[in-house]
Amino acid sequence: xxxEPPEPTDETFDTRETIGGEIESDEDNDETxxxxxESDEDNDETxxxxxESDEDNDETxxxxxESDEDNDETxxxxxESDEDDAETDDExxxxxxxxxxxxxxxxxxxxxxxxxxxxxxxxxxxxxxNSVDRAVVLAFDAPEAYPVQxxxxxxxDEVASYPDRLVPFCTVDPRAVDGADAAADRLExxxxxGARGFGExxxxxxxxxxRLEPLYELCxxxxxxxxxxxxxxxxxxxxxxxxxxxxxxxxxxxxxxAHAHGWWSHMAADVEPQDRGRIPEGPIEAPGRVWDLxxxxxxxxxxxxxxxxxxALTRDEAYGQAFLESHHDQLVFGTDYLFPGHQIxxxxxxxxxxLELDAWANIRHRNIKGLLR
Numbered sequence: 001x002x003x004e005p006p007e008p009t010d011e012t013f014d015t016r017e018t019i020g021g022e023i024e025s026d027e028d029n030d031e032t033x034x035x036x037x038e039s040d041e042d043n044d045e046t047x048x049x050x051x052e053s054d055e056d057n058d059e060t061x062x063x064x065x066e067s068d069e070d071n072d073e074t075x076x077x078x079x080e081s082d083e084d085d086a087e088t089d090d091e092x093x094x095x096x097x098x099x100x101x102x103x104x105x106x107x108x109x110x111x112x113x114x115x116x117x118x119x120x121x122x123x124x125x126x127x128x129x130n131s132v133d134r135a136v137v138l139a140f141d142a143p144e145a146y147p148v149q150x151x152x153x154x155x156x157d158e159v160a161s162y163p164d165r166l167v168p169f170c171t172v173d174p175r176a177v178d179g180a181d182a183a184a185d186r187l188e189x190x191x192x193x194g195a196r197g198f199g200e201x202x203x204x205x206x207x208x209x210x211r212l213e214p215l216y217e218l219c220x221x222x223x224x225x226x227x228x229x230x231x232x233x234x235x236x237x238x239x240x241x242x243x244x245x246x247x248x249x250x251x252x253x254x255x256x257x258a259h260a261h262g263w264w265s266h267m268a269a270d271v272e273p274q275d276r277g278r279i280p281e282g283p284i285e286a287p288g289r290v291w292d293l294x295x296x297x298x299x300x301x302x303x304x305x306x307x308x309x310x311x312a313l314t315r316d317e318a319y320g321q322a323f324l325e326s327h328h329d330q331l332v333f334g335t336d337y338l339f340p341g342h343q344i345x346x347x348x349x350x351x352x353x354x355l356e357l358d359a360w361a362n363i364r365h366r367n368i369k370g371l372l373r
Contacts, residue, residue, distance in 0.1 A: 199227030
């Protein structure tokens with residue numbers, strides 16, 4: 001802050017003396033004029049002193065400003081140092097120190113298959129008990145997807161109380177809307193409500209059915225990942241997954257997450273048609289199409305949830321280890337937790353297999369975070 005100049009002091013000098021006549025008065029006036037001149041000079045000198053004082057004050061203010069800037073820089077350096085220290089303190093040392101993001105869970109509104117419903121509060125309690133930090137919650141809009149539907153609108157309502165823990169996905173059944181425009185309107189509505197992906201895509205049709213093409217195009221437009229269930233009944237494909245490969249090539253801007261037996265049976269090369277609906281057993285003699293597609297396309301990911309995914313990794317642990325090492329950047333951890341008390345073996349994988357922490361970080365949280373809208 002600049003110093004304000006001192007207020008000038010007005011002094012009045014009465015130099016006229018009437019005693020002694022006009023000459024004395026004139027002389028007095030001359031002397032008074034000289035005194036006034038000297039006074040003016042003194043005032044000028046005072047003004048110069050004040051100006052110099054102001055300049056000194058300005059320089060002092062500049063020095064203070066520079067000092068403040070130096071202090072600010074010191075404070076910034078201290079803050080950066082503190083942040084660096086915090087990052088160092090939080091550096092994970094074991095796989096259990098890494099965040100865990102479940103890419104495949106559900107909430108179910110009513111009893112199904114003799115199992116109790118599963119609500120968001122119960123899901124979060126289960127997550128807490130198993131050290132799961134966040135979870136994707138998938139919808140069932142197609143009536144054949146599960147004995148009871150879990151519509152996208154209800155899923156969005158149910159998870160709304162847990163925005164930091166639960167990430168909702170949505171689906172649109174193309175048979176239930178009147179054309180692509182209606183599908184787009186519905187999808188935009190779900191996105192506005194917080195949906196960050198599309199799934200679980202699980203319908204009784206081929207994976208490359210013409211009715212699905214507008215949905216794939218919309219997911220490309222809105223940058224939504226598509227998590228799909230494929231087996232011999234839902235989102236069907238032939239042995240070798242030619243239909244899926246066609247979709248991957250046709251929609252390179254869409255990230256697909258593959259789930260269930262139709263995908264994981266192709267962990268091995270020797271796949272029979274019935275394997276697409278069951279869990280194959282025995283050791284793996286040669287790697288199958290899953291390995292090939294992950295190597296050839298960067299828009300396909302594997303969801304290791306369900307017993308199908310677990311079996312794919314553990315039926316031949318040497319192959320499972322090699323698979324995790326070579327494709328950890330395209331795999332997401334998932335459980336398919338579906339009802340209260342559902343037993344999940346997947347948590348044992350972090351002790352059963354040996355990976356670098358960076359690879360585990362991809363599987364546990366990085367990959368799914370990178371896919372979300």
